[in-house]
Amino acid sequence: MSNPAPDTAARYVQVMHERHDVAREAAWLRTLRESAVARFADLGFPLQQDEDWKYTDVRPIERAAFMPLPLDAATPRIPDASQFRLDGVSGPRLVFIDGRFSAPLSDLGGVPRGATVTTLADALISQPQVLAAHLGRYIPDDSHGFIALNTALLSDGTFVRISAGTRMEQPIHVLYLATANGALLLPRNLIIAERDSQVTIVEHYAAVGEMAYFTNSLTEIFAADNATVEHYRVQDENRTAFHVSGVHMQINRSSRVTTHALDLGGRLVRNDLRAVLADSGGECHLNGLYLATDRQHIDNHTHIDHAQSHCTSREFYRGVLSGRGRTVFRGRIIVRPGAQKSDARQVNNNLLLSRDAEADSQPQLEIYADDVMCSHGATVGQLDENALFYLRARALSDADARDLLTFAFAREVLDRVRLAPLRARVELRLAAAMRRGAPREAHA
Amino acid sequence: MLTITDLHASCDGKEILRGIDLQINAGEVHAIMGPNGSGKSTLANVLAGRDRYQVTRGTVKYRDVDLLQMPPEGRARAGVFLAFQYPVEIPGVSNIYLLKAALNAVRKSRGEQELDAMDFLALVKDRMQLVEMKEELLYRSVNESFSGGEKKRREILQMAVLAPYLAILDETDSGLDIDALQVVAAGVNALRSPDRAFLLITHYQRLLDYVVPDVVHVLVGGRIVKSGDRALALELERTGYADLTPAPAPATMQDGR
Numbered sequence: 213m214s215n216p217a218p219d220t221a222a223r224y225v226q227v228m229h230e231r232h233d234v235a236r237e238a239a240w241l242r243t244l245r246e247s248a249v250a251r252f253a254d255l256g257f258p259l260q261q262d263e264d265w266k267y268t269d270v271r272p273i274e275r276a277a278f279m280p281l282p283l284d285a286a287t288p289r290i291p292d293a294s295q296f297r298l299d300g301v302s303g304p305r306l307v308f309i310d311g312r313f314s315a316p317l318s319d320l321g322g323v324p325r326g327a328t329v330t331t332l333a334d335a336l337i338s339q340p341q342v343l344a345a346h347l348g349r350y351i352p353d354d355s356h357g358f359i360a361l362n363t364a365l366l367s368d369g370t371f372v373r374i375s376a377g378t379r380m381e382q383p384i385h386v387l388y389l390a391t392a393n394g395a396l397l398l399p400r401n402l403i404i405a406e407r408d409s410q411v412t413i414v415e416h417y418a419a420v421g422e423m424a425y426f427t428n429s430l431t432e433i434f435a436a437d438n439a440t441v442e443h444y445r446v447q448d449e450n451r452t453a454f455h456v457s458g459v460h461m462q463i464n465r466s467s468r469v470t471t472h473a474l475d476l477g478g479r480l481v482r483n484d485l486r487a488v489l490a491d492s493g494g495e496c497h498l499n500g501l502y503l504a505t506d507r508q509h510i511d512n513h514t515h516i517d518h519a520q521s522h523c524t525s526r527e528f529y530r531g532v533l534s535g536r537g538r539t540v541f542r543g544r545i546i547v548r549p550g551a552q553k554s555d556a557r558q559v560n561n562n563l564l565l566s567r568d569a570e571a572d573s574q575p576q577l578e579i580y581a582d583d584v585m586c587s588h589g590a591t592v593g594q595l596d597e598n599a600l601f602y603l604r605a606r607a608l609s610d611a612d613a614r615d616l617l618t619f620a621f622a623r624e625v626l627d628r629v630r631l632a633p634l635r636a637r638v639e640l641r642l643a644a645a646m647r648r649g650a651p652r653e654a655h656a
Numbered sequence: 657m658l659t660i661t662d663l664h665a666s667c668d669g670k671e672i673l674r675g676i677d678l679q680i681n682a683g684e685v686h687a688i689m690g691p692n693g694s695g696k697s698t699l700a701n702v703l704a705g706r707d708r709y710q711v712t713r714g715t716v717k718y719r720d721v722d723l724l725q726m727p728p729e730g731r732a733r734a735g736v737f738l739a740f741q742y743p744v745e746i747p748g749v750s751n752i753y754l755l756k757a758a759l760n761a762v763r764k765s766r767g768e769q770e771l772d773a774m775d776f777l778a779l780v781k782d783r784m785q786l787v788e789m790k791e792e793l794l795y796r797s798v799n800e801s802f803s804g805g806e807k808k809r810r811e812i813l814q815m816a817v818l819a820p821y822l823a824i825l826d827e828t829d830s831g832l833d834i835d836a837l838q839v840v841a842a843g844v845n846a847l848r849s850p851d852r853a854f855l856l857i858t859h860y861q862r863l864l865d866y867v868v869p870d871v872v873h874v875l876v877g878g879r880i881v882k883s884g885d886r887a888l889a890l891e892l893e894r895t896g897y898a899d900l901t902p903a904p905a906p907a908t909m910q911d912g913r
Contacts, residue, residue: 602744605704606754606814607732607761616757620748620797 220277221256221357225249227280228364240344241336248348248363255357264356267540267572268482268511273454278396278426280365281310288391293317296387296418298633303382303412304329306370309389311397313368317387326378327411328371332400335371342373347402350432350460352486358456359484362398362430369400369429374409376436383412383442383631390453393423401431405439405467412442414631418477419450426454433459435467437491442470446634448641449477451506459485463523466493472629473529475502475510476641486515489523489551500529501625501638504537504569505645511540518547518554518584527558530625532618533569534645543588544576551581558588563595563621565614565646618646657682657853658723658822663714665702671712672698674878680822683850687864688857689889690875691897696857697741699875700826703855704738705731719821732758733765737820739811741827741857746798751810754798755780755817762818783816786843805836812843823847824855829863841866861889876900 228249234242257274258265287309297305306329307317313331323329328339335343351359370386388399405411417427427449435441441461449455455478463469475481487496502510516525531539539562547554562571575588595617603613622642629635658680665673672695680686690696702709703716705728716723723731746754759779760770771779784791787809796802802810808828815823825844829837844854844867856867864872864886872889874882874897881900882888 596744599744599746601704601706601728602740602746603754604728605732605738605740606758607729607765607818608757609729609761610727612757612761613729616749616754617746620746623748 220274221252223277223279224361224365225253231280231283231365231367238340238344244348245364245366248360252357252360252364255360258356258358264513268480268509270456270480270482272480273426273456276394276424276426276454278394278454280396280398281392285310285392287312287314290317290389290391290420293389296389296416298385298414298631300633301383301385301631303380304384306331306384306386307389308368308387308399310392310395311368311388311399322382324378324380326375327380328373329384330371332369332371332402333367335402339371339373342404343371343402346404346432346434348432350434350462350488351430351458352460355458356484358428359430359458362400362428362458365398366400367398369402370415371402372411372413373404374406374411374439376406377408378406379410380412383414385414385416387416387418388427388429390417390419390425390427390449391421391423392425395425397425397427397429399427399429401429403431403433403441403443405433405435405441407436408438409436410440414444414446414634416444416446416448417455418448419453422450422452424452424454426456428456430458431460433461433469435461435463435469437465437467439464439467441468442630444472444474444629444631444634445483446637447475447478447481447483448637449481451477451479451508453478455481457483459483461487461496463487463489463494463496465491468495468497470497471499473498473500473502473512474629474634474638475500475512476638478510479508481508481510482513483511484513484515486517487525488517488519489525490519492520492522494520494523496525498525498527498529499625499628501622502529502531502539503641503645504531504539505534507536507538509538513542513544515544516546516556518545518551518556520548521550521552521554523551524555525557528625528628529560530622531560531562531571532565532622532642532645533562533571534565535568537566537569539571541572541590542574542576545578545586545588547579547581547584547586549580552583554581554584554586556584556586560590561621562592563618564592565595565618615643615646618642657684657719658855659717661715661717663699663702663716664712665698665709666712667698667709672709672878673702676714676878676880678873678880680853680855682821682853684871685848685854685856685867685869686871686873687869687889688855688873688875689859689861689892692859694875695878696859696875697826700738700741700824700855700857703731703824704728704736729761732818733762735821737815737818737823739808739815739823739825739828741830743807743811744798745800747800749798750795751798752780752794755794755814758814759817780817783813786816786846787813788839789813804831805833808832808840809836809843812840816843816847819847821851822853822855824857826857827859828856829858829860837863838866861893864889874900
């Protein structure tokens with residue numbers, strides 16, 4: 213199509229054929245994979261001419277030509293994997309090193325009866341019918357090339373299925389740890405919460421070392437009637453990493469999904485989050501906090517689809533930018549014809565701690581029903597001078613006053629994060645970002 | 657304690673203070689009254705170090721140091737306290753956190769040890785009795801969804817905890833009902849001491865029924881046009897400020913500042 217130099221794209225298609233013997237795969241999987249390959253071959257990498265990618269240039273990802281590790285590559289030893297654990301969280305833990313499941317570092321104990329927590333590779337063998345019914349079903353038809361790439365090369369990730377009426381108290385912690393230079397990592401996650409079930413899952417992306425790599429992850433969440441799902445995506449990649457993520461959710465009758473998008477690391481980050489409120493009474497709460505410092509670029513695209521009546525969406529994203537940090541927020545809300553009594557609120561606030569930081573915020577409301585409540589608010593600003601003076605008049609130094617106000621700004625999102633060890637992790641990153649990114653001017 | 661000499665200050669190029677002379681000794685309570693736009697709040701803000709006001713002439717000596725050379729936090733640490741006319745709301749920062757940060761910043765600057773959590777809480781609870789404040793308010797965000805009276809009371813609590821040498825109250829009495837006014841006044845009276853001075857800026861003499869000042873000054877058009885004792889405040893209540901308008905640059909009651 214319009215992509216002039218699809219060399220990297222062509223290599224990915226070739227890699228797919230080398231790695232996956234589609235002839236031996238189940239028919240549904242083969243169809244899924246082959247249509248994704250065709251789609252990726254057609255789309256290639258997104259271009260900035262595409263309105264959805266206007267502010268985010270992914271050519272560095274294409275140029276770097278990240279490749280999946282050979283299937284027989286040795287798994288490196290991680291000397292101190294415990295630093296990535298969430299203290300005080302005792303639920304099941306899945307650890308993937310460079311995209312491959314590490315049984316020694318994982319702990320799949322503590323899974324209650326009625327819940328399945330395993331790898332996607334295992335589920336492809338053990339629960340093929342369930343995967344056939346769900347995998348790839350929540351990806352929209354207009355999805356971009358990275359999503360097709362993930363599906364074309366999908367091999368492993370996390371599979372969670374909570375059966376009807378099962379309540380899983382402890383959160384599931386999934387750690388994707390990168391160690392290999394030049395690696396293309398393609399985690400694929402499927403979360404199925406059957407009716408009246410409850411589950412919390414933490415997707416955690418981190419790295420050992422400062423090498424360049426590319427995580428292209430994709431998560432699908434199906435929340436059946438009356439299910440409750442809480443999903444965290446903690447992106448704490450290293451500062452040379454590229455990270456593209458997709459989280460696609462279908463929210464059914466009276467079910468409730470809460471997501472927390474915490475972007476702390478990465479060099480170039482793009483997240484697409486899409487929630488379809490597919491039946492009445494559905495609810496989604498999307499919280500986000502992104503910290504961009506130095507030359508980090510973080511782009512969040514969210515898309516909430518009020519497809520049926522009486523659904524509620526609440527979106528609250530905040531960004532703290534310092535150094536030459538660059539962020540994009542585009543929040544699209546569609547209220548379909550007939551989706552009466554839709555109740556949608558969206559807020560995006562950006563705090564600029566330096567003159568060189570830049571934030572774009574674009575709410576996009578498309579409303580095709582007449583009896584709805586929709587509101588949005590977007591701000592890009594600096595610390596409040598009145599508040600700064602107030603704190604200094606209470607003896608705090610200029611630097612301490614700035615830190616306090618910045619923490620307070622982030623805290624309004626963090627207060628919604630119920631897992632204390634996650635809050636602590638974010639606060640550490642925030643403190644570091646403020647130290648490195650915000651030049652302090654001496655008081656005249 | 658405080659000696660202000662020929663103080664001129666402007667904001668956005670407009671001169672507001674036009675030669676203030678004022679001497680406040682330790683143990684004294686001074687009240688400054690005046691019509692809207694006379695420069696009362698500007699004087700309070702200049703003394704606290706707000707940088708949107710430029711001092712163009714004059715000096716301010718505070719306990720033998722040049723106050724105008726110090727940043728706002730330096731003044732606060734040296735014992736100058738401004739109770740804000742409009743206390744700022746700070747969502748996400750609890751009252752107790754700010755109180756502790758402020759107190760420890762002051763203590764550290766004086767070479768004293770930071771208070772531990774127990775001692776700090778005991779101190780705060782003791783001081784809260786002065787302002788009849790409920791303990792639960794401590795854990796709410798700074799001034800967020802506080803009523804006007806609660807915000808002003810909280811300013812008095814901060815003052816009581818920080819124990820300044822010079823306390824400047826910028827229209828702390830404005831917008832208070834009688835109950836809240838009495839609480840604020842009781843807090844001020846409880847803190848009166850021979851080594852502490854107060855500068856009460858007020859628009860109404862009502863506060864002075866409860867806090868009896870040693871000296872009353874009338875500020876009009878950026879200058880102190882008259883000083884006297886308590887009787888002056890009562891006289892102003894009857895006659896208004898019209899007779900005190902200085903020539904040749906009359907300040908008008910309609911002036912927005």
